[in-house]
Amino acid sequence: MKRDFSQLSGVNFDLIVIGGGIVGSGIARDAALRGLHTLLVEKDGFAHGTTSSSTRLIHGGLRYLRTMQFGLVRQDLREREIILKIAPHLVKRLQFVIPALRSEPFYRFSLPFGLYLYDFLAKGRSIPRWRRLSRQKTLELEPNLAGIDDLVASFLYSDCQAEYMERLCLENLLSAAENGACILNHAAAKNLLMKDGTVHGIKVTDNFTGENYVANGRMVVNAGGHWANLLWETSNVKSKDRLRRTKGIHLLTKKVSNNALVLFAKSDGRLFFIIPLWDYSLIGTTDTDYTDDLDSIYASTSDVEYLVTELRHYFPQFGPDDIYYTMAGLRSLVASGDKTASDTSRAHKLVDHEQQTGLKGLITVLGGKITAYRAIGEEVLDLVCKKFGVQAPCTTADTPLPGAPAVSSHEIESAAKQNDLPVETVTYVASLYGSKVSSVLEHANADKRLGQPIAASSPDILAQIKYAVEEEEAVTLSDFLLCCTNIGLGPSQGLDTIETVGGEMGPLLGWSKAEQQGQIESYRAIAALGQRFRT
Ligand SMILES: Cc1cc2nc3c(=O)[nH]c(=O)nc-3n(C[C@H](O)[C@H](O)[C@H](O)COP(=O)(O)OP(=O)(O)OC[C@H]3O[C@@H](n4cnc5c(N)ncnc54)[C@H](O)[C@@H]3O)c2cc1C
Numbered sequence: 288m289k290r291d292f293s294q295l296s297g298v299n300f301d302l303i304v305i306g307g308g309i310v311g312s313g314i315a316r317d318a319a320l321r322g323l324h325t326l327l328v329e330k331d332g333f334a335h336g337t338t339s340s341s342t343r344l345i346h347g348g349l350r351y352l353r354t355m356q357f358g359l360v361r362q363d364l365r366e367r368e369i370i371l372k373i374a375p376h377l378v379k380r381l382q383f384v385i386p387a388l389r390s391e392p393f394y395r396f397s398l399p400f401g402l403y404l405y406d407f408l409a410k411g412r413s414i415p416r417w418r419r420l421s422r423q424k425t426l427e428l429e430p431n432l433a434g435i436d437d438l439v440a441s442f443l444y445s446d447c448q449a450e451y452m453e454r455l456c457l458e459n460l461l462s463a464a465e466n467g468a469c470i471l472n473h474a475a476a477k478n479l480l481m482k483d484g485t486v487h488g489i490k491v492t493d494n495f496t497g498e499n500y501v502a503n504g505r506m507v508v509n510a511g512g513h514w515a516n517l518l519w520e521t522s523n524v525k526s527k528d529r530l531r532r533t534k535g536i537h538l539l540t541k542k543v544s545n546n547a548l549v550l551f552a553k554s555d556g557r558l559f560f561i562i563p564l565w566d567y568s569l570i571g572t573t574d575t576d577y578t579d580d581l582d583s584i585y586a587s588t589s590d591v592e593y594l595v596t597e598l599r600h601y602f603p604q605f606g607p608d609d610i611y612y613t614m615a616g617l618r619s620l621v622a623s624g625d626k627t628a629s630d631t632s633r634a635h636k637l638v639d640h641e642q643q644t645g646l647k648g649l650i651t652v653l654g655g656k657i658t659a660y661r662a663i664g665e666e667v668l669d670l671v672c673k674k675f676g677v678q679a680p681c682t683t684a685d686t687p688l689p690g691a692p693a694v695s696s697h698e699i700e701s702a703a704k705q706n707d708l709p710v711e712t713v714t715y716v717a718s719l720y721g722s723k724v725s726s727v728l729e730h731a732n733a734d735k736r737l738g739q740p741i742a743a744s745s746p747d748i749l750a751q752i753k754y755a756v757e758e759e760e761a762v763t764l765s766d767f768l769l770c771c772t773n774i775g776l777g778p779s780q781g782l783d784t785i786e787t788v789g790g791e792m793g794p795l796l797g798w799s800k801a802e803q804q805g806q807i808e809s810y811r812a813i814a815a816l817g818q819r820f821r822t
Contacts, residue, residue, distance in 0.1 A: 332769065534575050715747075
């Protein structure tokens with residue numbers, strides 16, 4: 288991938304995708320694999336929007352059975368299998384424990400029905416069925432639940448997790464680029480270009496230089512997530528659909544459980560998760576309507592208090608000092624007049640503006656879970672191909688992502704020997720890049736210094752920085768820390784690495800000293816949002 292705006296001149300793209308979150312990335316990949324000449328523009332870093340603030344589950348959503356969204360759950364359970372197949376290096380099975388309490392007879396008796404149904408809807412799954420565990424077996428799995436006096440048993444079921452969700456997004460873009468797509472980050476679509484009731488391109492701004500470019504295309508897909516309707520406003524596009532934005536937060540904390548736990552909030556009955564994430568726990572989420580600043584979202588003191596209070600019903604010893612930092616993101620839901628945020632459907636909607644208002648050349652995607660991203664891409668491209676009158680079948684369900692398959696332990700050992708690196712280092716690097724690990728290690732082989740860790744606290748090595756700049760369009764500190772790697776998601780938020788990473792990226796990208804310092808300050812400001820609840 289090359290961030291080169293000259294690729295825009297003199298070209299009429301088949302498809303222009305706005306938004307480099309998981310949905311836009313999946314659309315761009317599908318389009319490129321079908322042979323369409325595709326452009327994707329992302330106004331910030333890839334995956335920087337809601338994609339990076341999710342719970343990181345690839346799941347059908349047990350919770351949505353309560354609101355009877357059976358079709359959605361069935362589709363997402365099917366997608367779970369597909370994503371496991373095309374991205375085995377990034378997605379893994381995760382075991383969930385739901386404690387059954389004497390004081391909650393409703394959940395104790397209704398959950399087995401829900402779990403039967405969940406298994407039934409996951410036809411053809413590769414994941415084990417649910418089962419019930421005695422109190423004793425539950426405590427063997429989760430000793431920290433011993434403090435719950437009325438624990439009588441638990442239910443065990445499985446779903447999937449993508450710890451490196453940002454890389455799942457990035458690999459879709461890498462695959463699109465491998466198939467001829469032009470992918471530009473820090474490139475904002477400012478306006479739709481229209482003539483005679485037809486959208487024929489976008490005006491796009493390079494966020495670093497402020498320079499404006501014209502990108503022409505036969506069709507534009509707006510996959511701008513919770514910003515999608517801003518483009519409608521700037522381009523005077525009318526639609527009867529409305530977005531409902533709701534905020535969801537997570538806490539990264541000291542390790543609370545061995546498995547994922549599903550707990551119910553005592554105050555409102557909402558379900559929330561404790562998810563193991565590396566050596567820590569990710570706890571969330573909340574679901575509250577949001578009308579504030581779209582570019583600066585953070586967990587407030589009251590958001591955090593809600594989760595901590597609910598958590599303490601199960602883990603009384605848990606306190607605010609156990610929190611490293613918080614994350615916050617916005618769901619963009621299709622408004623449908625439902626009473627509560629939690630009751631609003633998580634299903635996506637394609638707005639075909641030609642059908643709605645006669646405006647040709649524009650499709651907008653509203654809503655949609657990460658789990659559904661590939662299916663959304665397929666649906667969008669089926670519609671685009673129909674409009675173009677071309678027959679090009681979707682291949683994304685059978686085409687592995689660039690880092691697939693996962694690397695075997697035998698391959699890891701021989702790569703470690705060959706590159707003179709510890710097996711643990713290669714194991715970790717392979718968990719991020721899958722089969723592309725050898726391309727990263729080549730840098731460490733060519734220059735032994737690059738085999739050194741970036742910081743004492745992180746298993747990442749300097750070679751990853753060079754690889755990210757040369758192959759993955761990392762052009763800011765946060766591109767590297769929050770998308771190409773997850774260094775920024777560790778307890779220190781990567782703040783102990785910024786001088787080193789800045790010092791390595793600077794010469795590769797030709798930054799002046801002032802620009803390097805500017806990068807460091809911008810990253811500090813992003814990290815500070817995660818601590819804002821403390822004040
Ligand atoms: C708290 C929380 C937990 C969640 N957990 C899960 C989960 O576990 N599993 C799951 O399946 N789903 C989950 N979801 C839902 C999921 O995260 C989102 O539905 C998904 O990430 C949406 O992806 P997206 O690409 O549409 O949006 P985003 O990731 O927000 O991407 C949109 C992108 O468009 C870019 N953009 C916008 N306007 C422009 C423009 N004019 N020019 C250029 N670029 C532009 C933005 O910068 C952004 O990067 C969760 C959501 C929340 C809030």
